[in-house]
Each structure stands twice: as structure tokens, then as C-alpha cells.
Amino acid sequence: xxxxxxxxxxxxxxxxxxxxxxxxxxxxxxxxxxxxxxxxxxxxxxxxxxxxxxxxxxxxxxxxxxxxxxxxxxxxxxxxxxxxxxxxxxxxxxxxxxxxxxxxxxxxxxxxxxxxxxxxxxxxxxxxxxxxxxxxxxxxxxxxxxxxxxxxxxxxxxxxxxxxxxxxxxxxxxxxxxxxxxxxxxxxxxxxxxxxxxxxxxxxxxxxxxxxxxxxxxxxxxxxxxxxxxxxxxxxxxxxxxxxxxxxxxxxxxxxx
Amino acid sequence: xxxxxxxxxxxxxxxxxxxxxxxxxxxxxxxxxxxxxxxxxxxxxxxxxxxxxxxxxxxxxxxxxxxxxxxxxxxxxxxxxxxxxxxxxxxxxxxxxxxxxxxxxxxxxxxxxxxxxxxxxxxxxxxxxxxxxxxxxxxxxxxxxxxxxxxxxxxxxxxxxxxxxxxxxxxxxxxxxxxxxxxxxxxxxxxxxxxxxxxxxxxxxxxxxxxxxxxxxxxxxxxxxxxxxxxxxxxxxxxxxxxxxxxxxxxxxxxxxxxxxxxxxxxx
Numbered sequence: 001x002x003x004x005x006x007x008x009x010x011x012x013x014x015x016x017x018x019x020x021x022x023x024x025x026x027x028x029x030x031x032x033x034x035x036x037x038x039x040x041x042x043x044x045x046x047x048x049x050x051x052x053x054x055x056x057x058x059x060x061x062x063x064x065x066x067x068x069x070x071x072x073x074x075x076x077x078x079x080x081x082x083x084x085x086x087x088x089x090x091x092x093x094x095x096x097x098x099x100x101x102x103x104x105x106x107x108x109x110x111x112x113x114x115x116x117x118x119x120x121x122x123x124x125x126x127x128x129x130x131x132x133x134x135x136x137x138x139x140x141x142x143x144x145x146x147x148x149x150x151x152x153x154x155x156x157x158x159x160x161x162x163x164x165x166x167x168x169x170x171x172x173x174x175x176x177x178x179x180x181x182x183x184x185x186x187x188x189x190x191x192x193x194x195x196x197x198x199x200x201x202x203x204x205x206x207x208x209x210x211x212x213x214x215x216x217x218x219x220x221x222x223x224x225x226x227x228x229x230x231x232x233x234x235x236x237x238x239x240x241x242x243x244x245x246x247x248x249x250x251x252x253x254x255x256x257x
Numbered sequence: 258x259x260x261x262x263x264x265x266x267x268x269x270x271x272x273x274x275x276x277x278x279x280x281x282x283x284x285x286x287x288x289x290x291x292x293x294x295x296x297x298x299x300x301x302x303x304x305x306x307x308x309x310x311x312x313x314x315x316x317x318x319x320x321x322x323x324x325x326x327x328x329x330x331x332x333x334x335x336x337x338x339x340x341x342x343x344x345x346x347x348x349x350x351x352x353x354x355x356x357x358x359x360x361x362x363x364x365x366x367x368x369x370x371x372x373x374x375x376x377x378x379x380x381x382x383x384x385x386x387x388x389x390x391x392x393x394x395x396x397x398x399x400x401x402x403x404x405x406x407x408x409x410x411x412x413x414x415x416x417x418x419x420x421x422x423x424x425x426x427x428x429x430x431x432x433x434x435x436x437x438x439x440x441x442x443x444x445x446x447x448x449x450x451x452x453x454x455x456x457x458x459x460x461x462x463x464x465x466x467x468x469x470x471x472x473x474x475x476x477x478x479x480x481x482x483x484x485x486x487x488x489x490x491x492x493x494x495x496x497x498x499x500x501x502x503x504x505x506x507x508x509x510x511x512x513x514x515x516x517x518x519x520x521x522x523x524x525x
Contacts, residue, residue: 108447110467110475115485118495120466123447128420148404148416148447148466155417169404169413169444178406179328192325192409204410244421247414254375254411257320 016059403443
């Protein structure tokens with residue numbers, strides 16, 4: 001496997017629950033979508049930072065060993081996962097809690113059960129709800145995030161990425177696949193803008209964090225708190241408009257004709 | 258003079274493999290042997306749905322471009338334009354359906370499998386915003402394999418942006434009626450397709466997120482014959498109705514009459 005991908009998928013990669021533990025000394029977990037079930041890949045809930053800032057969190061991780069990776073479906077969210085996230089958003093809006101997503105997930109779950117419960121609807125509902133959220137939201141890419149599932153979490157006021165993480169329309173493997181093996185997976189990473197540096201230069205990503213810092217978790221959390229404080233000055237209408245304007249500005253880089 | 262039949266007179270049915278004469282496909286483009294519905298072009302679809310001569314296309318200056326220099330994309334765009342006669346995978350415009358004024362957004366799978374890219378996103382947003390300005394209900398006919406990978410994240414963010422425009426339409430209390438036709442997959446399925454106030458599926462259409470090939474690459478599994486069909490989605494409660502092609506215009510007419518959206522001067 002490509003060295004860059006190996007790092008993102010390694011067992012010792014920084015995981016969302018570790019960041020959440022440090023971010024929220026007071027933390028209450030929320031589980032289940034009240035309909036179909038729960039998703040082990042999702043760490044969801046709310047709590048208080050050391051500075052007494054109230055936050056809601058959505059963390060997605062792939063697991064560290066065979067057993068946990070299997071439980072967590074390798075970080076590919078299932079329909080109950082998207083639906084639980086949706087519930088967390090409604091709860092966050094009700095109690096005025098800014099929403100922080102921390103993700104490291106492959107593309108969407110390709111399985112009959114996810115199709116049976118219409119993951120299209122689940123993803124579409126989450127994208128729409130993130131976009132219309134009346135409280136600030138931000139996403140931190142701790143590893144990779146591809147396709148519509150990751151996009152739902154990235155429909156946010158601020159996008160933060162670790163410098164070696166990736167964000168793309170599809171996984172590098174899927175990009176290589178549409179080229180029928182003419183390019184390797186490593187080459188596919190360079191075919192489209194998906195690295196933190198490239199996306200930051202293109203204005204889609206707001207903050208890039210060096211992943212080699214000793215106090216990485218503290219740095220991530222400080223950036224989260226800073227971003228949330230900035231966003232709290234905005235009204236609900238401004239927050240919704242800012243999200244759309246952010247993606248419009250990105251689209252505007254592409255010539256109309 | 259060649260004894261071969263004129264080009265385009267006979268086509269092979271993609272479902273049963275029989276050779277079908279142009280005349281046999283009939284006005285609804287249905288295979289006379291296996292009843293398979295041929296995929297329509299946007300032009301054919303519009304013609305079947307709207308009152309004669311009522312369609313007025315919106316200006317669409319957007320053209321696709323290989324801005325990221327993705328291998329082979331420029332060539333594929335040129336081929337798509339030649340074979341489809343379109344400039345992009347969506348056609349937008351106003352029309353009347355049984356005198357009800359509507360905004361129509363019709364995707365065309367004959368242009369790069371109807372994939373969502375920057376140009377399609379822009380055309381859709383323009384149409385949705387125009388619908389709001391003119392107080393028109395929107396009928397959105399999907400036919401798409403998903404986001405166009407060759408345009409990377411620029412294509413993917415279209416899902417967010419079209420949904421933002423859909424949210425504005427909702428604020429204006431204008432209905433969005435989506436008609437899911439063959440195929441409706443990936444990023445289109447997971448964004449605006451299922452966000453209609455009314456979601457209709459055309460009979461015979463395949464609708465889903467990850468297709469059978471992708472699923473079977475991930476896991477060795479036998480999929481049921483009705484997997485991701487319009488009929489099975491209806492049984493599972495994912496869509497409001499399955500509508501056969503000849504009945505679609507009447508179905509839309511009933512829905513429009515129920516909403517009573519009559520354009521710039523709303524009734525009642």
C-alpha cells in the first residue's frame with residue numbers, strides 16, 4: 001500500500017475518541033438512532049471543555065485491531081451512524097452547542113444492508129442538516145475522508161486537516177480503478193487535489209495542522225476552541241450563509257466555460 | 258447501395274439482447290420483447306412530459322472543462338458532446354404540464370452517465386433560484402451515476418451546493434418533485450434525488466448508492482434480482498410511488514394540481 005495511505009490507516013493513528021477525551025473533561029455519550037440501531041464507529045455526545053465551553057461531538061474512527069475494526073466496519077458509517085449523527089445535530093441545535101466532527105473514514109459502506117436502509121437518504125439528510133445547522137460546526141480530518149459520507153461532516157463552517165490527511169470525491173483506490181490500472185494508487189493521489197496542503201491553497205481547507213507535533217492533541221483542541229469562538233459571533237442566518245459561500249467560493253475557481 | 262440496414266434503424270435491447278427496430282420501440286421507448294424501458298434522452302423526456310411547444314430552455318453558458326488535467330477526461334468530454342448532442346449532462350427550462358407552469362431540471366445519462374460536475378451543479382442552482390424568483394414548482398428528473406470523479410472535490414461539493422439551493426426553495430414554500438429514473442446512483446442519489454417533497458421512481462429504474470459491482474468487489478454476496486429496483490424501493494418505503502413511463506405526465510399533473518402552484522400569482 002502507498003506509504004501515505006498506510007499512515008492514515010495505521011493502528012497507532014490518532015483516533016477521534018482520544019481527541020474527544022482531552023477536549024471534553026465532562027463528556028456524555030449519545031448512542032443509537034432510536035430506530036435501527038447504533039454504530040460502533042461513531043463516538044457521539046456532548047460535554048464541556050476545560051474552559052467550560054459546551055460542545056457536541058461526532059467522532060468516526062476505524063478501530064485499531066481486527067476485532068474493533070470489524071465492529072466499527074473499518075470506519076465506514078452505516079445508516080444508524082448517519083441517523084445517530086442527525087439526532088446529535090438536532091440536540092445540539094436545541095441546546096445551542098457548536099458541533100465538532102473528527103473523522104477518519106473510508107468511502108461509504110458498500111453493502112446490501114446499507115442499501116436496504118437507503119443510505120442515500122441518510123447521507124442526503126445529514127448533508128442538508130449540516131448545511132442548515134443554526135449553530136457553528138467544524139470538521140477535523142484526522143486521517144482520510146472520501147465520498148458523500150465524509151462530505152456530510154465537511155459541510156461545515158470550518159474545515160481543519162492534519163497535514164497528511166486526505167479529502168476527496170472517492171478513495172485513491174477508486175480513482176485508480178476508473179483509470180483501469182493505468183495509474184497506481186500512489187499516482188492517483190496526485191491526480192486530483194486531495195491533500196491538506198493542496199486544498200488549503202485552494203481555500204477549501206481553513207487550517208492545516210502539522211501531525212508530527214509532540215502535543216498534537218492539545219494543538220488540535222486549541223484550534224477547535226479558537227475556531228468555535230470566532231464562529232460564535234455569527235447569527236444562525238450568517239452561519240448558514242457562510243457555509244454555502246465557502247463552497248461557492250471553491251466552485252468559483254472552476255471556469256464557467 | 259448497401260444492403261445493410263440504415264444506421265440507427267436497429268438497436269440491441271440492453272436487457273434481452275434482441276434486435277429491435279426503431280419503430281418497435283414506440284413512443285415510450287419500450288422493448289416489445291422484454292418490456293425493458295430504454296433510457297431516454299433529456300430531450301425525449303421533456304417532450305413526453307410537457308405541453309407542446311411550452312418548453313423554454315434557460316440560458317446555459319456553462320461548459321465542462323478539464324481544469325485539473327485528469328488523464329483522458331478531455332477526450333471523454335468531446336465524445337460525450339458528439340454522441341449526446343448536449344453541452345452537459347443536464348437540461349433546464351420552464352414549461353407547462355397540463356397548463357401547470359413548472360421549472361424542469363432533466364439529467365441525461367447519455368452525457369458521461371449523467372454525472373454531477375461543476376457545470377451541472379451551476380445549471381441546477383440557477384434553475385432552482387429561478388424557480389424561486391418566478392414562484393414555480395420544480396420537477397427534477399435524475400439520471401446519473403453519481404459525482405464526476407474527473408473533477409474531484411469540485412464535483413463532490415455540488416451535492417452540498419444543490420442541497421443549499423433546495424433548502425432555499427423550501428423556505429419559499431415551493432415544492433420539489435423528484436423523478437428518479439435509470440440510473441440514479443452515488444452522489445446524486447445521496448443528495449437531491451431523495452430530498453424531494455414527493456419522490457417518484459420510474460418503473461424499471463435502478464436506484465441506490467453503491468451499485469452491485471462495487472458491493473460485490475467488497476464482499477462475496479448474491480444480490481436478489483430486484484436489488485435496487487424502483488419496485489423494491491417502493492416496498493421498502495423509500496419512494497412515494499413507482500410510475501410507468503406513459504403514466505408519468507398524468508401523475509405529475511395530479512401532484513401539481515394538489516399543490517396548486519400556479520406561478521408568479523399564487524392561487525388561494
